[in-house]
Amino acid sequence: MAASTVLRLSGITKRFGPLVANDAISFELERGEVIALLGENGAGKTTLMNILFGHYVADEGTVEAFGKPLPPGDPRAALDAGIGMVHQHFTLADNMTVLENIALGTQSLWRARLDRSAARQRIAQLSTDFGLAVDPAATVSTLSVGERQRVEILKALYRDARVLILDEPTAVLTPAETDALFRTLKLLVAKGLSIIFISHKLNEVMAVSDRVLVLRSGRLAGERETKSTDRKQLAALMVGQEVKPAEVSQVQVGAPLLMLDRVSTARHNGAGLDEVSLTLSAGEITGLAGVSGNGQAALAALIAGTRRPTGGRISVAGHAVGDWSPRAALGHGIARIPEDRHAVATIGDMSVTENVIAERYGSTRFSRMGFLDWKAARAFAEEIIADYDVKCPSPEARIRLLSGGNMQKLILGRALDPEPAVILASQPTRGLDVGAVAYVHRMLLAARERGAAVLLISEDLEEILALSDRIVVMSKGRLSPPSARGERTIRELGELMAGHGGEGQAA
Amino acid sequence: MRLEPKPAPSLALTLLFPIAAIVATLLITSLLVLAAGASPLSVFYLVAKGAAGSQFALLETLTRATPLIFTGLAVAVAFRAKLWNIGAEAQLYVGGIVTVVLGTGALPLPSVILIPVIMLAAMLAGGLLLLGPAVLKTRFGVDEVVTTLLLNFIVLLFVSMLLEGVLKDPMGLGWPQSQKVIAEAQLPRIIQGKRLHYGFVIAIVSAIVVWVIMKKTVLGYEMRAVGHNPEGARFVGIPVNRVLMKTALLSGGLAALAGFSEVSGLKGNLTLDLSPGYGYSGIVVAMLAMLNPLGVIASAIFVAGIFVGADAMSRTAKVPSYIADVMVATSLLTMVVAILLTRFKVRWR
Numbered sequence: 001m002a003a004s005t006v007l008r009l010s011g012i013t014k015r016f017g018p019l020v021a022n023d024a025i026s027f028e029l030e031r032g033e034v035i036a037l038l039g040e041n042g043a044g045k046t047t048l049m050n051i052l053f054g055h056y057v058a059d060e061g062t063v064e065a066f067g068k069p070l071p072p073g074d075p076r077a078a079l080d081a082g083i084g085m086v087h088q089h090f091t092l093a094d095n096m097t098v099l100e101n102i103a104l105g106t107q108s109l110w111r112a113r114l115d116r117s118a119a120r121q122r123i124a125q126l127s128t129d130f131g132l133a134v135d136p137a138a139t140v141s142t143l144s145v146g147e148r149q150r151v152e153i154l155k156a157l158y159r160d161a162r163v164l165i166l167d168e169p170t171a172v173l174t175p176a177e178t179d180a181l182f183r184t185l186k187l188l189v190a191k192g193l194s195i196i197f198i199s200h201k202l203n204e205v206m207a208v209s210d211r212v213l214v215l216r217s218g219r220l221a222g223e224r225e226t227k228s229t230d231r232k233q234l235a236a237l238m239v240g241q242e243v244k245p246a247e248v249s250q251v252q253v254g255a256p257l258l259m260l261d262r263v264s265t266a267r268h269n270g271a272g273l274d275e276v277s278l279t280l281s282a283g284e285i286t287g288l289a290g291v292s293g294n295g296q297a298a299l300a301a302l303i304a305g306t307r308r309p310t311g312g313r314i315s316v317a318g319h320a321v322g323d324w325s326p327r328a329a330l331g332h333g334i335a336r337i338p339e340d341r342h343a344v345a346t347i348g349d350m351s352v353t354e355n356v357i358a359e360r361y362g363s364t365r366f367s368r369m370g371f372l373d374w375k376a377a378r379a380f381a382e383e384i385i386a387d388y389d390v391k392c393p394s395p396e397a398r399i400r401l402l403s404g405g406n407m408q409k410l411i412l413g414r415a416l417d418p419e420p421a422v423i424l425a426s427q428p429t430r431g432l433d434v435g436a437v438a439y440v441h442r443m444l445l446a447a448r449e450r451g452a453a454v455l456l457i458s459e460d461l462e463e464i465l466a467l468s469d470r471i472v473v474m475s476k477g478r479l480s481p482p483s484a485r486g487e488r489t490i491r492e493l494g495e496l497m498a499g500h501g502g503e504g505q506a507a
Numbered sequence: 508m509r510l511e512p513k514p515a516p517s518l519a520l521t522l523l524f525p526i527a528a529i530v531a532t533l534l535i536t537s538l539l540v541l542a543a544g545a546s547p548l549s550v551f552y553l554v555a556k557g558a559a560g561s562q563f564a565l566l567e568t569l570t571r572a573t574p575l576i577f578t579g580l581a582v583a584v585a586f587r588a589k590l591w592n593i594g595a596e597a598q599l600y601v602g603g604i605v606t607v608v609l610g611t612g613a614l615p616l617p618s619v620i621l622i623p624v625i626m627l628a629a630m631l632a633g634g635l636l637l638l639g640p641a642v643l644k645t646r647f648g649v650d651e652v653v654t655t656l657l658l659n660f661i662v663l664l665f666v667s668m669l670l671e672g673v674l675k676d677p678m679g680l681g682w683p684q685s686q687k688v689i690a691e692a693q694l695p696r697i698i699q700g701k702r703l704h705y706g707f708v709i710a711i712v713s714a715i716v717v718w719v720i721m722k723k724t725v726l727g728y729e730m731r732a733v734g735h736n737p738e739g740a741r742f743v744g745i746p747v748n749r750v751l752m753k754t755a756l757l758s759g760g761l762a763a764l765a766g767f768s769e770v771s772g773l774k775g776n777l778t779l780d781l782s783p784g785y786g787y788s789g790i791v792v793a794m795l796a797m798l799n800p801l802g803v804i805a806s807a808i809f810v811a812g813i814f815v816g817a818d819a820m821s822r823t824a825k826v827p828s829y830i831a832d833v834m835v836a837t838s839l840l841t842m843v844v845a846i847l848l849t850r851f852k853v854r855w856r
Contacts, residue, residue, distance in 0.1 A: 326744040336743060347736040354728065358743035361728060376775055430668050 005030040005067075006194050007052075007163055008085075011060035014047055017033025021047040022194065023218040024061070029163065034185065036205040036226070039215035039404075040238055040433025045198050048164050048215070053085050065163070065447070066362045069190065084156025086163040090148050092140045097304045098135040099123060100154045119158075124156050131180070146177035153184065164188065165196045170204055171459065174291050175494035182208050200238075200433075203462075214238055238434055247270040248445060254282030256318070257332070257453040258303070258422045263312030265302055270294040273302065274477040275312065280422060280453035285444065286482070288457045291497050293382045295477035296457050297339070300426040303455065304336040305329030317421065325353045330359055336421035337411055339427040339457075345411045348400035352392055353381040355399045384413035389439075405436030412443055423447055426457045441467060461490055473497055512856075524845035532838040535855060539833055543826045546804030550824055552829075557819025558812030564819065566703045570759075573810035574599070574782065578711035578763035578789025579796065579803040580717050582664065585758035587611025587721065587798050588730040590641060590739070590751055594655030595762035596786025597662035599632035604666065605629040607674060607685045607777040610770070618691045626767055633763025634756035636662070641755035645748040659786065667779055674777065685777040694772035706768030710820065711804060713761065718800040722759075730754055762786060791839040797846065810835055 007029035014022040024042045029035055038046045038448040050056045052063055054075040063070040092101050098240065103119045125138050132150045140148065149169060154240040156164055166185075170178045185195055185208055199205050205212055206226060214222045216236040222237040258280040271294050278299075280286055288368040290296050301307035302314075305326040314321050316332040329336065338344045346355050357366050357377045366377050381395035388409045392402050399407060408428065415423065425444060429437040444467060448454055458464050464471060473496035480496045488496075509748055558568050571616030578595040581767040609625045615632035616624065636658065643649035670683035678686075689820075696706045721727035729750045741747045792810055795804030815832030 211835045301603055304742065305744075326742060327746075330744055336742070343736070344739055347732050347739045349735045354732070358732065358740075358745075361725060367725050371723055372728055374723075397524065 005029070006031050006065065008064040009052065010062050012048060012051055012063070013049060013426050014044075014056060014058050014060050020218045020316060022051070022058070025215075025218075025220050026061075026214055027220070029194050029196065031194055032187055032189050032192050033211065034197055034209045036212045037196055037198045037211035037215065038200065038202070038212055038234060038238060039203050040200060040435075043215040043238075043381045043433070045168065045215055047195070047271045048437045049085065049167060049198060053083060053165065059146060059385075063252070068450050071427045073334070074240050079159060082160055082162035083165065084159060084161030084163065086152040086156060086167065086169060086216060088150065088167045088169075088171060090152055092148060092151060094139075094141040097136065097149050098134055098138050098140060098141060098143070098154075101140055101151055102136075106159060109377070109487055122158065123154060124419075126154055130157070133185050134441070145291070146174070146180070149173070149177075149181070151185075154266055161193070163196070165198070167198045168200075169197070170199070170201065170260040172267075172292050174497050175461070175490065176498060177217070201460075202234055204236065206231060206440070208305070227504060248450060251283040251449055251451075253284045253469070254451055257316065258455075259313075259315045260302075261310045261313040261395070262317070263302065264312060265298045265307055266430075267298070271477040272298045273309075276477070276479050277312075278455075278472065278479060280455055282421070282451045282453050283448055284469045285448050285456055287464035287471045287495055288455060288474055288479075289461055289464050289471060289497060290459070290474035292459055296474055296495075299474070300339060300457055301331065303422075303424045304338060304426075305332060305334070332419040333418075335415035335423045337415055337416070337423070337425045337428050339430070340413065341407050342400075346399045346407060349398055350392075351396050352399050352402070352410060353377050353395040356381045356384050359414060361416070376414070384417065387417075388413040402434075405432050405439075408432060408440065410437060412440065416447060418445060420447075421451065421452060423452050424457075427459065428456070429458070429463060437463075439507040461493060464493075465490070466486075510699045511738075512549055520849055521633070521797075525797070525842065528795075528838060528841035528845040529811075532834060532840040534634075535841070536830060536834050537567070539830060544828075545824050545826045550820055550826055550830070552657035553820035553823055554715070554816035556816070560817030563641050563701075564815065566698070568808060569707055570702045570704070570811075570813045571815050572807040573704075573707045573710050573772070574765040574785040574793050574812055575788055575807035576707075576714060576804055577768065578611060578762050578785050579715060579807050580710075580789075580793030581758045581760075581762035581765075582789045582793035583796060583800055583803055584717060584721075584730070584761060585637075585754055586734075586793060588734040588754040589750060590754050590758065592640075592653045592655050592755075592758050593652055593760075593790070594637060594640070594658045594786070595758075595765070595783060595789045596784065597655070597659045597764040597793070598759045598762035599769075599782050599786050600634050600662050601632045601636050601769045602629040602668050602763030603777045604674075605632045605783050606692070606767045606770040607688060608785065609760050610688035611686045612689050615618055616691065621772070622689050622694065624749040626764065627770065628765040629763040630760030631750050631756075632833055633761075633766070634759040636758030636763075637755040638752060641751050645751055657856065666777070668847075670777065670779060676776065677748060687772060687775040693775065694768065694770055702773065703827050704768075709764070710807075713738050713764065714804050716816075717757075721800060726750070726753060762789070762823050767788075788835065791835055794839055827853035 001131065005028050010026045012025045013021050025048060037045050047056065051058045054073055054077060057073040062426065065083060070081055071077050098114065099119055102123055120136050127133060130153055134147050134150050169181060172398065173181060183235065189195060197208055206370055209226045212224045212226055212234060213220060214234060216238060256279045260278045262275040262277055263273055264275055273295050274300065288296060298307065302309060305324055305328055307325050314324065321328060321332060342348060357380060361367060361372065366373055378395050382392065385392060390406050390409045392406060428440050444454055444456065456467055458463065469485055470482045471493065472482045473493060475497060511602050512566045533551060536677065540547045559565050580600060581595045581598065582592060604626050606625050609628055614621055614624065639650040643653045643654055667683065670685060676686045676740055697703045697705060724726065729745050732745055733747050733750045734736035735748050735811050764848045765785055766781065772776055774781060788810060791809045792803055795806035795809065814831045817828045820826065821828035
């Protein structure tokens with residue numbers, strides 16, 4: 001079999017201080033094979049791929065591509081050896097055309113101009129061969145997310161990649177786009193390419209791979225033929241234990257707690273809101289589905305108080321609110337779990353204590369006459385750490401050092417401790433491991449039972465379907481009418497997500 | 508070469524790097540000393556002796572350190588909130604102007620009232636001078652590095668105008684200088700007949716007060732949060748713009764105290780050479796102290812010592828006292844590198 005081995009990693013170990021991100025990981029990739037690299041966040045998937053691609057240098061171990069050792073820490077060498085990587089966050093120049101993006105860096109700097117016709121021909125050939133329809137003359141900024149991903153894949157293929165690494169490629173796609181991607185991957189494999197598919201979504205891994213490597217806290221926890229395994233087994237390998245899905249109990253829906261009446265906002269990370277009306281009621285989880293960039297960020301920012309409406313009315317518990325700000329939102333009993341744990345929810349270089357009091361430091365509990373009561377703050381931090389089962393060295397530790405799951409537990413604790421009436425949970429489980437996901441779900445369900453109104457914004461349809469009493473879909477800044485639990489199928493929701501004449505059509 | 512973030516710099520490293528930075532500074536400047544044809548060891552010995560080798564030298568160093576503590580604190584406070592105040596020099600001069608305006612007889616009050624009044628007025632004026640750039644920053648996104656830096660020149664020219672005009676001392680034989688402040692507006696000397704004055708004590712107290720503000724108060728907490736992550740601070744409900752305004756008032760006020768202390772404690776009047784760049788040196792002082800208010804005391808004395816020592820050294824050895832500027836500048840650079848190294852690991856390949 002040695003002749004068909006395209007990639008061999010032997011004993012890769014990488015340490016970051018006391019943390020062992022990769023511990024003696026070895027595996028081989030065969031020609032024409034799809035390996036899925038499955039694992040929770042922090043399991044070491046991305047670190048491993050960054051070593052393979054030369055972004056990091058391994059402390060121990062070697063990488064061999066096509067029988068030749070790959071020099072460590074040299075992305076250029078990895079590219080030349082035929083390894084292509086499609087990052088989770090695209091690396092395209094928005095203001096340039098598809099063709100320019102693809103040809104960028106492939107032609108000698110000493111040539112006065114790009115050989116466009118040859119490049120165009122090559123791209124057209126690759127497009128038809130692999131079902132990657134995209135207009136080479138289009139400017140990247142006008143493309144949908146799915147199209148951009150196709151450009152990234154074309155970019156790798158244009159450089160004669162024989163091994164393609166895809167890092168969480170479906171995170172930004174609609175169900176239809178995901179299907180199209182999987183068809184492309186099948187075509188690539190048929191032509192003899194090999195693929196490493198990084199994911200934490202079990203159903204995708206089952207659908208697309210030949211072999212699954214499961215990483216758990218830096219170690220290779222197991223290796224399975226996809227044919228001879230199932231989701232339950234893989235999930236157990238990932239977390240090292242069986243996970244029970246959250247149980248949803250019957251709860252009486254109560255009074256409306258937060259009402260948006262034809263609210264519009266300016267654009268914010270994508271679309272803005274366009275006359276959106278939404279009612280969140282006590283004892284109810286409202287799920288908001290949608291493809292990223294369709295106004296979810298604007299809605300989250302609006303409810304969180306960081307963005308003011310340009311039109312329409314917000315009322316809390318029946319009363320229209322006045323001046324709108326984060327403090328006003330907090331004052332009205334709105335708890336916020338934002339999408340970005342690192343840049344928005346926490347102040348990374350400050351301690352756990354300083355972060356847990358951040359939304360309430362001005363209250364009499366934590367300050368008097370302008371002086372902070374560090375004793376009370378520390379006691380509160382210890383309380384949250386204990387109640388929400390946060391693993392951290394001490395309340396004085398910088399929050400940056402915590403894992404994603406523990407950071408999210410702290411944010412949950414900070415938000416839920418005052419028993420808020422309304423909870424805004426924006427992508428609350430993104431990037432979390434299975435155990436932490438289950439924990440977050442339990443906490444949201446517990447808040448619902450207590451009578452809180454929950455808005456769950458998520459790109460994970462399964463999560464929305466599992467938790468929501470009502471589902472609304474957002475597309476281009478507008479909301480669909482709500483549907484009750486089980487009323488719409490995944491496919492119907494997917495069509496709503498694609499919108500009319502929207503991204504789904506391009507697939 | 509590439510930089511990788513370190514998970515957590517240890518305390519030992521955090522303490523070791525400033526020392527390593529000073530050693531590196533000495534090594535680099537010794538090249539210049541060699542170029543000047545002198546022995547580095549004897550030059551450094553003479554600098555150290557000139558800075559701390561006698562009671563006179565020590566008192567002179569502390570006197571020189573006094574304005575540097577104020578400007579160092581001003582910069583440390585502002586930089587902590589990521590308000591890049593490069594204008595401590597201007598704020599210092601504004602403090603000097605207010606001291607002269609109020610202290611030359613306009614307010615016939617006893618010392619115990621007059622001095623606090625002048626201090627408060629000077630702080631307010633210095634704070635307001637920085638408030639302008641802070642408002643421009645928060646309202647219109649104007650870079651405060653540019654505005655505060657340029658204000659230094661504007662204010663210095665304004666002082667020049669005052670000293671040629673309304674504030675000109677009629678008995679000054681035509682020199683561009685103001686009248687002396689009255690006795691009630693003067694800070695007394697700590698030791699009779701020596702230059703060290705009570706401005707030094709005020710500086711130490713200010714450092715402690717600023718330390719308490721940063722560590723113990725709501726304002727200090729807000730300032731640190733805004734400095735570390737303005738977006739996160741805004742999200743949790745910290746009024747970011749208002750915090751920046753308060754930071755500007757405090758920082759500008761502290762720098763203005765340097766001007767007050769120099770006029771009222773040392774010089775007695777306002778001249779165009781009130782400050783040989785104390786405002787700029789304050790940046791070095793604050794960086795050497797890694798923005799710690801109590802560390803500012805130590806780093807201000809260190810920087811002052813180099814200046815005073817180099818003056819003394821240049822009288823004996825044949826090395827110009829400009830070596831002091833090189834040493835201070837180099838120590839800033841090595842310190843910045845040292846701070847970088849405490850946070851990042853360098854990988855060579």
